[in-house]
Amino acid sequence: MSIVYLNGRYLPIEEATISVLDRGFIYGDGVYELIPVYRRQPYRMAQHLARLHHSLDGIRLANPHSDPEWATIVTELVARQPFDDQGVYFQVTRGVAKRDHTFPKDVPATVFMMSNPLATPSRETVESGVACVTAVDERWLHCDIKSTSLLGNVLMRQFAADRDAVETVMFRDGFLTEASASNILVVKGGVVLAPPKDNRILPGITYGAIYDLARQGGIPFEMRPVRESEVWTADELWVTSSTKEVLAITTLDGRPVGNAAHAGRPGPVFRKMHALFQASKPGA
Ligand code: PDD
Numbered sequence: 001m002s003i004v005y006l007n008g009r010y011l012p013i014e015e016a017t018i019s020v021l022d023r024g025f026i027y028g029d030g031v032y033e034l035i036p037v038y039r040r041q042p043y044r045m046a047q048h049l050a051r052l053h054h055s056l057d058g059i060r061l062a063n064p065h066s067d068p069e070w071a072t073i074v075t076e077l078v079a080r081q082p083f084d085d086q087g088v089y090f091q092v093t094r095g096v097a098k099r100d101h102t103f104p105k106d107v108p109a110t111v112f113m114m115s116n117p118l119a120t121p122s123r124e125t126v127e128s129g130v131a132c133v134t135a136v137d138e139r140w141l142h143c144d145i146k147s148t149s150l151l152g153n154v155l156m157r158q159f160a161a162d163r164d165a166v167e168t169v170m171f172r173d174g175f176l177t178e179a180s181a182s183n184i185l186v187v188k189g190g191v192v193l194a195p196p197k198d199n200r201i202l203p204g205i206t207y208g209a210i211y212d213l214a215r216q217g218g219i220p221f222e223m224r225p226v227r228e229s230e231v232w233t234a235d236e237l238w239v240t241s242s243t244k245e246v247l248a249i250t251t252l253d254g255r256p257v258g259n260a261a262h263a264g265r266p267g268p269v270f271r272k273m274h275a276l277f278q279a280s281k282p283g284a
Pocket of ligand 1: 034203205242
């Protein structure tokens with residue numbers, strides 16, 4: 001029985017209940033975060049808390065906790081789970097009020113947190129890479145907010161699942177954005193290309209880690225708009241997220257990714273980055 005956190009209390013998940021009038025339920029009026037925890041140590045917690053703050057600012061909801069308060073709850077929750085590698089999920093909504101689109105006054109936010117076992121990619125998946133498909137990005141223009149209003153992302157993820165793919169890589173106006181629950185990076189001529197962190201993508205914390213590791217490891221990294229044509233002619237494609245870490249995309253819409261030397265297989269820059277990422281994890 002998993003112990004979760006709800007509005008100041010730690011309790012078994014079966015006993016954690018909220019009102020049907022919660023604005024998270026009625027409107028998807030809330031934001032969330034997911035922090036990976038390796039060997040009971042959160043990975044890049046400061047960056048995740050900063051992004052949570054950015055998301056809350058983006059929906060004009062006051063942050064209900066200071067960073068030290070959030071850190072205490074994370075520590076408590078992690079300590080109450082029987083497994084070492086965890087994914088701590090946070091959700092903050094605009095609280096419970098009579099249904100009305102405008103913001104309610106003087107209503108406390110609902111704060112829910114749970115921690116599940118972190119299922120990191122298997123050796124096999126790392127070695128073989130993953131299949132992805134493509135689609136036009138039909139989501140809204142505030143994708144930098146980690147909102148619980150995820151219908152666009154849910155439909156894109158199912159689009160991939162229906163085609164036995166792990167992700168849907170999306171394009172807006174001829175440029176790469178991201179995937180349904182992960183960021184996409186491109187390698188061309190030894191340079192890692194990443195779409196800029198603007199309103200069209202979620203600023204992934206894993207993307208940020210890869211950026212730092214590339215700089216430290218002497219791998220050229222350019223943040224700039226990436227054309228759809230550059231994705232189709234990439235030497236390598238990577239997918240990054242807190243749960244996928246970094247994985248090579250080896251087929252896109254059924255076509256092998258990459259040049260003749262490693263078409264359809266993870267490339268050399270991926271191998272280097274994967275090793276750097278593994279070495280950067282707490283307790284590695
Ligand atoms: N998804 N882009 C989108 C749309 C995402 O939902 C995510 C994360 C990312 C990668 O962000 P990060 O590297 O910080 O995990 C990019 C999480 C894992 C989720 O929704 O469960």
